[in-house]
Amino acid sequence: MKSKSALENYLFVLPAVLIFSIFYIYPFYKVFTLSLCQWDGIAHFNFTKNFVGFRNFKELLLEDKIWWQAMGQAGYITLIALTFQNALALALAWACDRDIKGGNIYRVIFYLPPVLSEVVVGLVWRWIYDGNYGLLNYWLQNIGLAHLVRDWLSDPKTALICVAVIHCWKGFGWGFIIFLAGLQTIPRQLYEAARVDGANSWQTFKKLTVPLMVPVFILVSILTILGTMQVFVLILSMTGGGPGYHTEVPVTRILASMVGSSRFGYACSQGIIFGAILLIISFIQIRLSKYMRQE
Amino acid sequence: MNSFYGKFRPFFMLSSYAVFLSIFLVSCAPQEKAQQADALTIWHWMSDRENAFLELAKRYEVETGIKINFELYAPSDAYTQKIRAAAQTNTLPDVFGILAEKRDFASFINAGHIYNLTEDMDKDDSNWKKKLFYKAVAVNMFMEGNSFDVEPGIYGVPIDVTNIQMLYNKDLLDQAGWDPDNPPRTWDQFLEANRLLKEKGIPGLVSGWGEIWMIDCLASNYAFNIMGEDKVLDTIRGKVPYTDPGWIKLFDLFRQTRDEGLLVRGIVTMVNKTAEQLFANNRAAFAFNGSWCVNVYNGMNPDLDYGAMLPPKVSDNFPMMIWGGAGSSFMVNNKSRNIERAVEFLKWFTDEPQQVFLAKETKNLPSNRHSLKDIPEVLSQFADDMDNATHPSVWGVSEFPIVIEKFNKGIQSIIIGEKTPEELAYEVQAAKEKEMERAEMFRLRRQKE
């Protein structure tokens, strides 16, 4: 009886597991074996001939300073995204959750940035940040802050933050939708009950909304970390990783190894270490959330 | 429950119809007509020239009855991935281009994917080879004793020629008070001209130095001018260090461009397309760009009054060299069943009438040396300077990619004032020594096996 029930339950996950094993597990296995080899991606590949053991990993962990600089820079953008971007998304979702006039229009508008193609985003924001004829500098000069005018994307002090701002702008739409979905599945009765009990908005938010939204917060924060650490199309179109190495991120480094230096095996080892780090961070977050929920 | 189903119903019905329709279309997708045995498939990435290619394919079919399938895969990074993936599964088309460094080109050859064209080129007293610009062919050649262990020979056919030079805006020079028909020819003149421009508030030099190969190009040109070809190549071979005064003098040139303020703002993260926009719209007096720019500028501003010149030389000891050679080349798949047909087609493709057509349509320099009529004047200025052209692909040695990256990103750092020329020289040399060590280690390991 029990085994029949378990078998039935397996059927639920079977299609997912099947597709997943073919299209993810196999390439992952390949990437893992490649990370133990030295290969340029073109020549005939022979595992025994190209095998170099853990040398790629050793080089990556001990000698590649630029890799760790890139990780740090991606981490910096992620931190900004976690705080600024998600706070904005939450505030907007909360504002739209209340019965607000034109709430539907706002919902559509806030979803526009993620929908816009990379090409348009690149062109518009480069125009905004341009050092010579950009909108930002133009506007700063007109309101009397001319001393702040600078080469936003070429100045090592501001390049990374500017890219982070674009990323947050493009990304808050996702957090917004997920938060909104989360807020709207909280039964209205609970809010009614709270109002009857005399709680004001802040108290309602703190004692009622937040605890019910914790799993959604965790979800969004994990997704933010994963999505932001993997940023690269934006970097390539805005700064190309420059000036110097100031806006390099892990994925641009992997691409540089894969195509620029034709070190496919090394690129695979970078990918694996990168994945391992993300995995550890996510599991810490999940553990933390479980711990917090038990309190 | 019922009300839910009721609400959901129309959406559900609609989507299930859509799904069934799609599945139907998917399974009944018209099977691709089996490739005719004598049709040729050619993969390329050049979206600008797709129409010209298709027209030529039509003409060829009319002439010979053989169908040519040009397939476009853009942008270029998607194209590179596709070529490499196809190489792994031996499904490369009959003809294709390799968008890569000589080192990767060599790897493709050694893996047996590229047909050796030397015999065909040398046939009939080198008839085919002589029709093409030598420097364009040289880019596709591997010489005796090359460092890639490739059997010497010619492995690709250039279909156009480009070189990269400086452009100057005649109107803006005139405004600054410099004779527009006598652009600066020496470095000192260049600095002088830029001072005049600065007084009038006109930005100086613009280029896409966010794309680091462009920095590499200009740096290499001046390196040749300062130290001569032999010393530069010896540095790549490891016999001369990057801390040599010649290299430091080169890095110092970039420091000067910063100190004089002659570079357009934001140049270190600028993509070439943006640089082209700026120059085309009269917002910079000088540009550093390739011969393809003629077509680009024409599209954006047909009234632009400009000319092409060699980068102003800084030394008289050695000639100023520019990068030039084949713009794009096609290779024949060694495992194709249509090798002869492919070679015949490429011969036709690089023949005079076709090259004249391509040059006129796409405003690129033809690879056939007898096809230079009908090209715009600025383009012929580019063609005239081909004698000064060289290219990393013909040097027979290539620098380690990591060293190149450090070199170019380091120059970016000099331009933004983060590093001094001496600091960069030591950094690059350190990276070079490490790479040489690693290569040596790998070589010894190989020997042991």
Next chain:
Amino acid sequence: MIQGIGYKLERVFKNLLIHLFLISVAITCVFPLLWMLGSALKTQQTVFSDMSIIPSNPLWSNFYHAWTKGGFGIYFLNSIIYTVTVVFGIVIVSSLAAFAFSRLKFPGKNIIFYMFLAAMMIPLPGSFVPLYVLMTKLHLVNTRIGYILCMINVGLSFSIYLLKTFFDRIPTVLEDAARIDGCSKLGIWWNVALPLAKPAVAVIIIFNSLNVWNEYILATLIFSSKSLMPLQRGLMIFQGTHITQYPLLMAAITITVLPIILIYLLMQKYIIKGITAGAVVG
């Protein structure tokens, strides 16, 4: 009385602030869209020099040219086919799996779930080539099915994780009621879990349709025949190696963006107040 008026004023003032906040964010979101529309109506020469939002001579013909030059007919159809099938596939496959992870018991459940999670966290930038080799061996290269299966896989992990989170929050009371009524597991999934997680399903539909609609690297890799290519391929025509035809490109992108916004408009209606509202009382 005065207290009443004060309270009302406070409410009005708060609402005003909120609206100001919303409007300022909204402006930054709409601006690039307007620029894109405006550029689609200009010429190559004026696209960067003309600063007006709507040019004096709008070139509506750009849209027609973009459609014909880009060969949009077949590409559009393909994109629709891929998006509909992939999204449908993902919704079914991931909701079944998420339901199982959330409500059913079977050995190895946690391990398999963490495996899916881990997939989301380990990006594989180098995996395209092994994937291509695999697809060639399976004869799935240059087929619609191959691409569809690949894309389903891409969206699985995120969808499963999201749905599981939302399924977990549904009170079990309703399920127990359904089971007492004699509903099978599949029936519970279809009649109880899915409807209650409608907002989450809507999010998944929105998210995945955007991903599939904008995808082009995998499409370029897998497809060789023009007749199978999606919309993004059409866009590439206007982005030459050297010359970008900006007005036509912007017109083409506008055409590309419309269906996605449409899907979003349709789906976001489902992200509405909880349907559990009536059910949990008493």
